[in-house]
Amino acid sequence: MAETKSPSPGPDIIRNRLPTMFEVLSRRTLPPVDLYSFYIYMRDQQRSVDYLDFWLDVAQHMSLCRHYVRELRRSVMIGTPEGDKGQSKHSSAILEGLGDMNHPLAGPSKLATEKERNQDAQMSAFLREDNTVGAALKTSLSGSAGSQQSGSRKTHSHERQARRSFMSSQVDPNSDSNSPAHTVARADIRASAEKILYTFLLPGAEREIVLPHAITHDITVCIEERGRDDPEVFDAAKDYVFQAMERDAFPGFLRMKAFGNLVPPSMIMRLAIGLFAIFSAFWVAFTLIFLNYPRHTRIWVLLPFTIAVYCLVSHQYALDPLLALAGFSEYTFMNFVRIKEPYVGKLLNRRALMALAAVVLIDAACVVLFVFVPGKRL
Structure with missing residues (x-):
C-alpha cells in the first residue's frame, strides 16, 4: 500500500477578502501580499526579519520531523524484515497510528484542527522516545550503513559546535513546500533544533530575538539537558512570535501592500x-x-x-x-x-x-x- 503524497499548499485565487498572516506564511497568497513581499517588508521596514526567520526555521523543523516520520511510516507499510519485527513492533504501531499527516504546514497552535494537534502530539511523543529504537527501525529498513551510523549516533547536550543543516534563512519566492528533497536522518532533526537554539534563542546569539525568559529557558533546558528535538519544544516560542508579528507588523504590511x-x-x-x-x-x-x-x-x-x-x-x-x-x-x-x-x-x-x-x-x-x-x- 503506497502512501499518498501530501499536496503542496497553493494560492487561493477566489478569496474575496484580505489574506490573514497565516495564509501569507503558508504561501497561499500571491504578490504583492505573498511571503516574499512580507519578508522584504520585515527586513526593510520593520527591521525585525529575525522574528520571521525564526518562524520559518521552526516551520521548517516541523516539516523535517514530519518528513522523517513519514519515511519511517512508509517503510513500515512496505514491510519490516522478519528478524526485526519483535524489536520494532512498538514503534511500528505508533507510526501506523499517526495516519498520513497530510498537513505539511506548521501553523500556530490556535489554528490547528483537533486531528492535526493530536497527530503532532503523537509525532512529538514518538520522537521523544529512545533514539535507539527509531534508529534500529530506520537502519533495518534502509539497509544502509550510512543511515545506521547517522541514526545511532547520540548527540550530547554539551556539544555547542554548529551543525550543518539543510535549512536556509532566506525565503525562496518560487518554493511552495517546506519538505526537504533528500532522505532525513535522525541527526538532521537534532541539528535543526540546535541550529534554531544557537541562532535565535541563546543570550548573545548571532540573531537573538527577544522572548520571555521563561520560554527561552524552557527551550534551552529541553534541548541541552533533556536531549529533546521534537517540535513541541518550540510551540510556546512559535505562538509568541506569531502573535507578535500579527499584532505589530502585519497590519502595516497590509496597509502598505493592499492599499x-x-x-x-x-x-x-x-x-x-x-x-x-x-x-x-x-x-x-x-x-x-x-x-x-x-x-x-x-x-x-x-x-x-x-x-x-x-x-x-x-x-x-x-x-x-x-x-x-x-x-x-x-x-x-x-x-x-x-x-x-x-x-x-x-x-x-x-x-x-x-x-x-x-x-x-x-x-x-x-x-x-x-x-x-x-x-x-x-
Whole structure:
C-alpha cells in the first residue's frame, strides 16, 4: 500500500477578502501580499526579519520531523524484515497510528484542527522516545550503513559546535513546500533544533530575538539537558512570535501592500519632486501674471502643477495611480512586481481612480485660478 503524497499548499485565487498572516506564511497568497513581499517588508521596514526567520526555521523543523516520520511510516507499510519485527513492533504501531499527516504546514497552535494537534502530539511523543529504537527501525529498513551510523549516533547536550543543516534563512519566492528533497536522518532533526537554539534563542546569539525568559529557558533546558528535538519544544516560542508579528507588523504590511504600491524611499522621492514642482509652478504662475502674459501662454502652468499635484497625492496615498492601474506594485526601490492577488488588485484600482480624481480636481482648480485671474504688469 503506497502512501499518498501530501499536496503542496497553493494560492487561493477566489478569496474575496484580505489574506490573514497565516495564509501569507503558508504561501497561499500571491504578490504583492505573498511571503516574499512580507519578508522584504520585515527586513526593510520593520527591521525585525529575525522574528520571521525564526518562524520559518521552526516551520521548517516541523516539516523535517514530519518528513522523517513519514519515511519511517512508509517503510513500515512496505514491510519490516522478519528478524526485526519483535524489536520494532512498538514503534511500528505508533507510526501506523499517526495516519498520513497530510498537513505539511506548521501553523500556530490556535489554528490547528483537533486531528492535526493530536497527530503532532503523537509525532512529538514518538520522537521523544529512545533514539535507539527509531534508529534500529530506520537502519533495518534502509539497509544502509550510512543511515545506521547517522541514526545511532547520540548527540550530547554539551556539544555547542554548529551543525550543518539543510535549512536556509532566506525565503525562496518560487518554493511552495517546506519538505526537504533528500532522505532525513535522525541527526538532521537534532541539528535543526540546535541550529534554531544557537541562532535565535541563546543570550548573545548571532540573531537573538527577544522572548520571555521563561520560554527561552524552557527551550534551552529541553534541548541541552533533556536531549529533546521534537517540535513541541518550540510551540510556546512559535505562538509568541506569531502573535507578535500579527499584532505589530502585519497590519502595516497590509496597509502598505493592499492599499498602496510604493515603498518609503519612493514616497520620499515623490515628496521631494512634488515640493520642488509646486514651488516652481507657483513661481512661474505669479511671474506670468505680474508680467501680464496672455491666458494662452499662462495655460502652460498646467504642466508643473500636474507634476506637483500628482507627486504629492502619490506620497499622501502611498500609491502611484498609473502604476496601480497598469497592475504593478513596488517591493523594493524601483523594483516592481505584477499584482496577481485579485482582491488586492481591485482595492488598488479603486484607490487609484480616487487618487486620479483628486489630482484632476486640484490641478484644475490651480490652473483655473492662475490662468483666468487678470494680469497686471508691475
